[in-house]
Amino acid sequence: MLKPDAFARQLLGADFDSLDEHTRNVARHIANRTRITQQPHGAPGNADSAGQRAADAVARFGGSWTFIGLFVLVLMVWVGVNTAMLTGRSQVFDPYPFILLNLFLSMLAAIQAPIILMSNNRQSEKDRMRAEHDYEVNLKAELEIMLLHEKFDHLRQQQWTELLTMQHQQMVQLAELLDGARRAVPTPGQREAAGSADGQGGIA
Helix, strand or coil, rough: CCCCCHHHHHHCCCCHHHHCHHHHHHHHHHHHHCCCCCCCCCCCCCCHHHHHHHHHHHHHHHCCHHHHHHHHHHHHHHHHHHHHHHHHCCCCCCCCCCCCHHHHHHHHHHHHHHHHHHHHHHHHHHHHHHHHHHHHHHHHHCCCHHHHHHHHHHHHHHHHHHHHHHHHHHHHHHHHHHHHHHHCCHHHHHHHHHHHHHHHHHEE
């Protein structure tokens, strides 16, 4: 098993210490044969606090059609009640131009805006962490594929070497067999000499 520094020099062509944090993390995971996929914010200690969950809930509700509908309904009721009371010559609690309503709306905007910004900042942080995690996963997959290619190339080279060695041995054995066969088969001169010897033996 390669160490992270040897792995970095082999596949990345750089020293381990010169790599950025995410690349070093990937190199460690590959060298240790451990998986890198995980759930962002899924580890213990990363649980959202009550304030963060409340900010998310306010942001979700403030950006929904339910909030818009309720907001328009409240405005219409507020304006309608004060207009009806003014028409009936009754004492109104917020006469036109509805200064008290404007005050409430300003306070609502002053409170709601920072809460929504808090939620947006948290969402941006989550997106950044997911992007970094995706980068590490993709880099690890790419480097693993490069390792597989190197292993396949090594195996193929090893097989070619073994095949060439076997072929050479077979050629040597074939040459020996041919040489033995040539020695076992008599030449024409030997056959003629053997025939003459047989003829002379028959005459005698």
